Amino acid sequence: MNIEGRLLGNRYEIIEKIGNGGMATVYKAKCHVLNRYVAVKILRDEFTTDEEFIKRFEVEAQSAASITHPNIVSVYDVGKEGNLYYIVMELIKGKTLKEIITQERGALPWKWSVNIAIQIASALEVAHKNNIIHRDIKPHNIIITEDGIAKVTDFGIAKAVSNSTITAFGTTIGSVHYFSPEHARGGYTDAKSDLYSLGVVMYEMLTGKVPFDADTPVSIALKHMQEEPIPPIEKNSSIPLAVNNIIMKALQKDTQQRYETATEMLRDLNRALKEPEGNFVNNTNYEDSPTQRISVVGNETAKRGTTNKKQGKFKQFIQKHKVLVWITVLIILFALSLGGTMLYFNLTKPKEITIPNLIGKTSEEAEQILTQNGLKFEYNDEEYSTEYPEGQIMKQDPAYKENSKASTIKEGSTIKLTISKGTEVTTVPKVAGMKKEEAIETLKQYKLTAEVLEETSKDIQEGYVTRQETEPETVVNAGDTVKIYVSIGTGLKQIVVPSVKTKNVDEATKTLSDLGLIVTVEYEEDTTKNNGTVLNQSISSGSVVDEGTTIVITVNQIAELKYGTVKINLKSLLNYKEETDENGEVIKPKDVKLEVKVTSEGKEETVYNQSVSPTRTDITANISGKGTIIVKVFVNDVKKEEHQLNLNAETTLTLE
Numbered sequence: 001m002n003i004e005g006r007l008l009g010n011r012y013e014i015i016e017k018i019g020n021g022g023m024a025t026v027y028k029a030k031c032h033v034l035n036r037y038v039a040v041k042i043l044r045d046e047f048t049t050d051e052e053f054i055k056r057f058e059v060e061a062q063s064a065a066s067i068t069h070p071n072i073v074s075v076y077d078v079g080k081e082g083n084l085y086y087i088v089m090e091l092i093k094g095k096t097l098k099e100i101i102t103q104e105r106g107a108l109p110w111k112w113s114v115n116i117a118i119q120i121a122s123a124l125e126v127a128h129k130n131n132i133i134h135r136d137i138k139p140h141n142i143i144i145t146e147d148g149i150a151k152v153t154d155f156g157i158a159k160a161v162s163n164s165t166i167t168a169f170g171t172t173i174g175s176v177h178y179f180s181p182e183h184a185r186g187g188y189t190d191a192k193s194d195l196y197s198l199g200v201v202m203y204e205m206l207t208g209k210v211p212f213d214a215d216t217p218v219s220i221a222l223k224h225m226q227e228e229p230i231p232p233i234e235k236n237s238s239i240p241l242a243v244n245n246i247i248m249k250a251l252q253k254d255t256q257q258r259y260e261t262a263t264e265m266l267r268d269l270n271r272a273l274k275e276p277e278g279n280f281v282n283n284t285n286y287e288d289s290p291t292q293r294i295s296v297v298g299n300e301t302a303k304r305g306t307t308n309k310k311q312g313k314f315k316q317f318i319q320k321h322k323v324l325v326w327i328t329v330l331i332i333l334f335a336l337s338l339g340g341t342m343l344y345f346n347l348t349k350p351k352e353i354t355i356p357n358l359i360g361k362t363s364e365e366a367e368q369i370l371t372q373n374g375l376k377f378e379y380n381d382e383e384y385s386t387e388y389p390e391g392q393i394m395k396q397d398p399a400y401k402e403n404s405k406a407s408t409i410k411e412g413s414t415i416k417l418t419i420s421k422g423t424e425v426t427t428v429p430k431v432a433g434m435k436k437e438e439a440i441e442t443l444k445q446y447k448l449t450a451e452v453l454e455e456t457s458k459d460i461q462e463g464y465v466t467r468q469e470t471e472p473e474t475v476v477n478a479g480d481t482v483k484i485y486v487s488i489g490t491g492l493k494q495i496v497v498p499s500v501k502t503k504n505v506d507e508a509t510k511t512l513s514d515l516g517l518i519v520t521v522e523y524e525e526d527t528t529k530n531n532g533t534v535l536n537q538s539i540s541s542g543s544v545v546d547e548g549t550t551i552v553i554t555v556n557q558i559a560e561l562k563y564g565t566v567k568i569n570l571k572s573l574l575n576y577k578e579e580t581d582e583n584g585e586v587i588k589p590k591d592v593k594l595e596v597k598v599t600s601e602g603k604e605e606t607v608y609n610q611s612v613s614p615t616r617t618d619i620t621a622n623i624s625g626k627g628t629i630i631v632k633v634f635v636n637d638v639k640k641e642e643h644q645l646n647l648n649a650e651t652t653l654t655l656e
Contacts, residue, residue, distance in 0.1 A: 199250025
């Protein structure tokens, strides 16, 4: 089906086909409302015949449109026209990750691959927090821009397909290499299923191969469910230990042994860039493994490790100090038996501890300070901060108050800590061409602030963004300010053009000139109107124009009848030469027919018609007419001269 040139939704002009997918054909299109290029995905016919799928598709696509993230391809619109169902998306210049892997024909650099995985995980983190599961993470659905930024596409659409249309592996053969075991067996899929697929993508980036392959989709699915993958480090020895362990944890068949969340996987990926050979990935396969301290704490795994360690120390303390414990108990009982109420109170009353200042400390430093002071700690979710580097404590509750009596807490109390994730980055969107309000809201969605500046423009309509100082796709810190320039029109005074028809030319010229318009006068004749009256004007009355605009007025000019004279030297005109006979006598020439005709106002009239000697030099013909006339001279019915004359004044035409 050829739809190039078609206008969808009275808005999107289809320009050219730019790709094919399992579910849709992708076209480049132009949005005539916002004057920008977009990608339009037209769903294949086999998906549009299932009503249940269409319902799910619309719901899921709308959900995906609600997500805004630098690593997610934005969904702008969803629509239907006739039997065509389409999605309007951000147009990305770049290649799919699959194309890059195929072109390289082998392993990609591990740092580059980890950075791409971090961006994909960051996109999944936001989607999962919005209760949107992708269910089809694969290199084909990841676009790498020309600036090296990963963009995940097709969010939410795979769910509509998998829940409504897929009954076997036939409809998504290309995706089965990236299925999680639970997806392959048709079971419940959740956020952990996306993380398994991300593990497969990392495996392929770093080895050039997927972990499981076979001749049929069913055989591949069975391998996902039954076989353990060969560790990628065995296929590519240059893969760091930490990266290998991250992939193997993501590829666990038991969902309980995978990463709990994309946030947890992100922490390990970021740490792998700093400690590539670190053995810090928590492998839940081994319950007796020693507790590992993680630099970026706050996740549930770190909390459980800390709790187990404290319980072990407490048990060890009890076993080695049983005698001391019994002596302490006896002292307390003895004190009570003697009525030593005050002694009991002093022994059991919690001490008041000055709240320490933990802001700016690392998690290890904060834990050590709190433990030494007999205080407990909990971690809140991590937050971005431009003030505190990644890994430092940026908030504490209760807060530290310098020189304040209220800055104390009972021994054994808990202080809640918030760790900095470092400076959040975002990508600057293209807002040039948008309305001012839309541009401000778009920048806000990208966690940026708009600084609006006004400027005049002859080409851009008032209220629209003419340009932006920071180029689109530039990576900046969240919270940064982007300067946008908004058109205020031409900046010239606006003139409402009056009607000057039927007015005298002088009055009309003065009226228009006084308003700041430039007047040009043209003439034509209308015998039904008064001479000098304005017949027409080039800009209609009521129009709003810029000051200094030129307006042409057409003025009635009735021509008057004028007279003139044509003087003819026929001898010279005919170049006549006398002839003689054999006796030397001059031969008298034969007369010639001389005619003078005048054309005035489209009518031709003969004003002279006589037979005359060709030797005549003094022939005179009177002529008349209005305005411009045409004079023709004929000799023996042959035209010898033709002239155009303006008879606005007394005119004499001499012909020699």
